[in-house]
Amino acid sequence: MTIEHVLAVVPVADFDAAHAWYERLFGRPADNRPMEGRLVEWRLTETGWVQVTYDPDRAGSALLNFAVDDLDRQVADISRRGLAPGTIETVNKGVRLSAIRDPDGNEPDPTERLSTTPYRSAVDAYMAAEVLPYVPDALGRPLEDEDRLRDPTDPPVLPLPAAATARRD
Secondary structure, three states: OOOOOEEEEEEEOOHHHHHHHHHHHHOOOOOEEEEOOOEEEEEOOOOEEEEEEEOOOOOOOOEEEEEOOOHHHHHHHHHHOOOOOOOOEEEEOOEEEOOOOOOOOOEEEEEEEOOOOOOOOHHHHHHHHHHHHHOOOOOOOOOOHHHHOOOOOOOOOOOOOHHHHOOOO
16 A cells, blocks of 8 residues: 555534634645635645544544644744644653644644654654554564664564464475
8 A cells, every 4th residue: 555645634613713723823825625615725744734624523523743843933933823832841752742722622733853862753753652652563462662662664573473484395
């Protein structure tokens, strides 16, 4: 499977208020309006998009972290545009974040990797620090410390089951 791009979908109850709020968050109008009054999109990276869509039943359920190069500047810019980001916190493994909620309660939090982390992005560091320790490997065993420290973009190293290495005559 080849993944061409990623869309993070943010469901909202008041589309017009959310559209205006996300314009202030990203500091620019939406890049695309495929469904006028129901769906807008911002292209944030070469292959990463955020969609804000009218879906009152799911409004407030989105969690989104996006890595930025200068969190202090990003938080100051967001504040100047009339939004109220939270205090910058260092959470784990060199990742800093500032929590913010849209009018529906969705959390599109900016994050930043500190230069001391061995990971390529704040998302990689977050995954290694917060998600991977609780995910067993493919054979159901807890991950060992050396597995957590591997670069998350490397393919997993899994032992072959005995049946796969058994000699067949």
